Every structure is written in C-alpha cells, then in structure tokens.
Amino acid sequence: xxxxxxxxxxxxxxxxxxxxxxxxxxxxxxxxxxxxxxxxxxxxxxxxxxxxxxxxxxxxxxxxxxxxxxxxxxxxxxxxxxxxxxxxxxxxxxxxxxxxxxxxxxxxxxxxx
Amino acid sequence: xxxxxxxxxxxxxxxxxxxxxxxxxxxxxxxxxxxxxxxxxxxxxxxxxxxxxxxxxxxxxxxxxxxxxxxxxxxxxxxxxxxxxxxxxxxxxxxxxxxxxxxxxxxxxxxxxxxxxxxxxxxxxxxxxxxxxxxxxxxxxx
Numbered sequence: 001x002x003x004x005x006x007x008x009x010x011x012x013x014x015x016x017x018x019x020x021x022x023x024x025x026x027x028x029x030x031x032x033x034x035x036x037x038x039x040x041x042x043x044x045x046x047x048x049x050x051x052x053x054x055x056x057x058x059x060x061x062x063x064x065x066x067x068x069x070x071x072x073x074x075x076x077x078x079x080x081x082x083x084x085x086x087x088x089x090x091x092x093x094x095x096x097x098x099x100x101x102x103x104x105x106x107x108x109x110x111x112x113x
Numbered sequence: 114x115x116x117x118x119x120x121x122x123x124x125x126x127x128x129x130x131x132x133x134x135x136x137x138x139x140x141x142x143x144x145x146x147x148x149x150x151x152x153x154x155x156x157x158x159x160x161x162x163x164x165x166x167x168x169x170x171x172x173x174x175x176x177x178x179x180x181x182x183x184x185x186x187x188x189x190x191x192x193x194x195x196x197x198x199x200x201x202x203x204x205x206x207x208x209x210x211x212x213x214x215x216x217x218x219x220x221x222x223x224x225x226x227x228x229x230x231x232x233x234x235x236x237x238x239x240x241x242x243x244x245x246x247x248x249x250x251x252x253x254x255x
Contacts, residue, residue, distance in 0.1 A: 001254065002155050020246050025253035029232060035254060036230035044230040055225035055237075057214030058250045071250040072209045078248060082222050082241035089212040092204070093252070096157035102247065111245040 003073075003096040004039050010099040011041035017103070017112030026050055026070055063093065075102065077109055085109045133177035134186055141170030141193055144200075164204055167197035222248075 007014075007021055014021050024045040027035065032046035045052065053059050053071050064070030075097050077086040086109050088097050106112045144166030151160065171194055178186045215223050226236045240246055 001251070002152075002157065003249070003251065006155055007249070014247070018244060020244055021249065022246055023249045023251055024227070025251050027253045029228065029230065031254050032230040045227050045235055046230055047227045052225040052227040053250060055223040056216045056248075056250070058212070060209060064252070070252050072212075073252065074212055074250045076216055076222070076248040078222055078240050078246045080241070080243040080245050082237060084216045084218050084220055084222060085245075086218055087212060087216065089209060091209060092159055092207040093209050094157065094204075094207045095159055098157075106245075106247075 001035075003098075004035070004042060006099050007102075008039040008041055010103070013099070013103055015041075017106055019106055019112060024052055024071070026053065026064070060093075077105060077111055079111055085111055133173050133180070134189070137170040137173030137175075137177065138189075138193070139170070140173060141167045141197065144170075159204070161204065164197060164200040167193075167200045171197045 004023055007023075011021070020043055021041075022043045022045055023035070023039070024047050025032070025035070026048055027046060028048045029046045032044045036042075036044040047053055050059060050069070056074075056076070058071050058074045059069050060072035061069045063072075073090055073093055073096060075088045076084055079085050086105050088101075088105070090096065103112075144160075144163040147166075148160045148163050151158070171190070174186075174190050174193055178190050222237050222240050224237050226234065229235050
C-alpha cells in the first residue's frame, strides 16, 4: 500500500502528463471503496475473482494470505489504444517502483503529453 | 656473598574483554534499524544490508562466545543465528518470478472484465479510449 500513497502524492505530475493511474488488487468491492477513499486521485479496480490478473498473468501462487494466490507487484504503461508500451516487475515483492522511476518511464516512452 | 637479584613484582590487570558480543548485537540491530528508517521513508529497495549486517553481527558474537563461552552467551548466539537466518530467508523468499505473460510491449492488453471501486464495469475496451494508463497490480489491503 505504501506505493499508492506515493503515487497519490504525485498525482499532479500524472495529471500534467494526461496519464490515469489505475491500481488493481484482489480486494472485494467494499475494500476497494475504502482504498478509493484513501487515494482519491487513483482509479481503484476491484478484481476479487482475479479475472483481470489471470488474463494479464500477474498472479503469484501461494504468497497471499493463508497461502492464497495474489498479484505479483507489476506495473504496465498502456497507450490510448490499449497497447502495452512498457512494464516493470521488481525482482522481489518488497521492492516497489518509485513515482520518479515511473514518471521517467512515461517520459521516455513518449506517452506523457 | 651471593647477590640477590630482585625482580620487580608487577600486578598485571586482567586483559580487558572486548565487548565483541555487544558489538555483534549492535551491528545486527543496526541493519534492522536502517531498514525501518528506509521503510518509513517509503524507499522500497532490496535491503541486502540487513542479512549481511546480521551475519557480521553473528560472526562477532560467535568470536566472543569462542573466547569467553557462557550459557547466556551461547543461548543469545543461538537466538541471533535464528534471527539472522530468518533475515536471509525473508529476502531470498521474497523473489518474484520474471514476467513472461501476454502483456508484453507492443501487444494489446488481453481481454478481461473487472469492476471499478464504485461497481461500474471496467474492461480492456476502456483502455482503448484515447487516454494512456498506468496499470499497477498490487497485493491488496491485508
């Protein structure tokens, strides 16, 4: 959750680049609503059935609560036509992409306006 | 007459014990302390220094126990070896697999259906409406 707070703080930088930041977890809708309230400038997606995570294949088996499957931290940059332009998967789940690194990737890819 | 040779009598103080064990404990906890500071600063990078400093600390404690064994020291050493082992395990076990999924650069995002927090539908088609997006998958609120 720490990275969400960092992204929220930097929301003006994403707005400036006309980029929307969507955060996806396996939380149910009620929990996703609480997350949305905490981070109003991010767009929170509720994916409790892991439909989106399985389609994109970001599930990591057995590392969630009680040995369940959960999302491996992964970030994708998608252009306005739905094409992936860049992605980042840290080598460890305790590592996160910083907003500065994400903004640099956006600028390098030419997706920010 | 035989001359008596006098030898100066010196009382030497017992050799001062180096506080190696204590130093080892400090070094071990230094790594954990730095990580807490790093975490509170939201710097999410691999803290390899934690188990490395832990190992250095345990080695120092081991030398101290070797030089001056004692039940308490040995028990402490065992405890700190376990703690150091946990640090290594946590870091090694935190490895994530390399991403080889279908959402590679240049490919369309696969077909999916999910929902936004407000309950409205959200699908792959919503990503084709002109505005670039960052999709950040995270582990959730637990």
